[in-house]
Amino acid sequence: MYHSDLDKIPEKPLTNKCIVLDLDETLVHSCGESDIELLKQLQIYTDPSNYDLRERVYKITMEDVIHKKGTGEKTEMWGIARPNVREFLIHCFTYFKIVIIWSAGRKKYVHAIIDKIFQDLKRPHIIWTYDDLEKLPNNTLIKPLNKLIDEISGLKKHMSLENTFIVDDRVSVFSEPNPYNGILIPAYKPTFNVKNLRDDDNTLEQLSKWFMKSEVINCKDIRKLSKVNIFNY
Numbered sequence: 001m002y003h004s005d006l007d008k009i010p011e012k013p014l015t016n017k018c019i020v021l022d023l024d025e026t027l028v029h030s031c032g033e034s035d036i037e038l039l040k041q042l043q044i045y046t047d048p049s050n051y052d053l054r055e056r057v058y059k060i061t062m063e064d065v066i067h068k069k070g071t072g073e074k075t076e077m078w079g080i081a082r083p084n085v086r087e088f089l090i091h092c093f094t095y096f097k098i099v100i101i102w103s104a105g106r107k108k109y110v111h112a113i114i115d116k117i118f119q120d121l122k123r124p125h126i127i128w129t130y131d132d133l134e135k136l137p138n139n140t141l142i143k144p145l146n147k148l149i150d151e152i153s154g155l156k157k158h159m160s161l162e163n164t165f166i167v168d169d170r171v172s173v174f175s176e177p178n179p180y181n182g183i184l185i186p187a188y189k190p191t192f193n194v195k196n197l198r199d200d201d202n203t204l205e206q207l208s209k210w211f212m213k214s215e216v217i218n219c220k221d222i223r224k225l226s227k228v229n230i231f232n233y
Helices: 032-040 046-056 085-095 107-117 145-151 194-198 203-211
Strands: 018-021 029-032 058-065 075-081 098-102 126-128 164-170 182-184
Touching: 029 107, 032 075, 046 194, 075 107, 075 126, 085 098, 085 107, 085 203, 107 126
Parallel strands: 018 098, 018 164, 098 126, 164 182
Antiparallel strands: 029 075, 058 075
């Protein structure tokens, strides 16, 4: 089957670098029950003038996300992908040797979201979820890169602290284990009205442009790069 998006992804990436991406508030925003009715009222699926938003909105229904398998407890969620997410993912596969999703969400939820936003694209090389997080004594959940590198067979040949970025909207997940690998991305939390959902959030575009700077492309140890002004222009 032909997919034009796949044609944009070269077999050999631009760099040997790796990236670990968060999902919620980084690439997507999913709704709680209080927001679901608001989103339905926008008539995104029924009003032709909202077609552009329809491509970014997702609806997923899952069984037994938290409860024991076989319970039959259904969970319905709606949400919206961040503007430019598809272009950003294509850029990631073009640029990075390894693309990883590590979300604090439950396994069924994470895989359902990935099915939506990676549709017709390559799948992430690795998908980690809530069960793979570590917890500090103060109950802070963290995503230590060394855990990934040590536990995934063969990953050490490609991934190290010198060549891996972790992108998240919560500094706490990387500030203690890997403070110099982390990129703190502004959280994506749109208000549910048509105007706000259409507002141009260029965060992912800014991040892609920063990755393309020569000093980033050629950097041998990404921990030495300043990451504080990526989104300030």
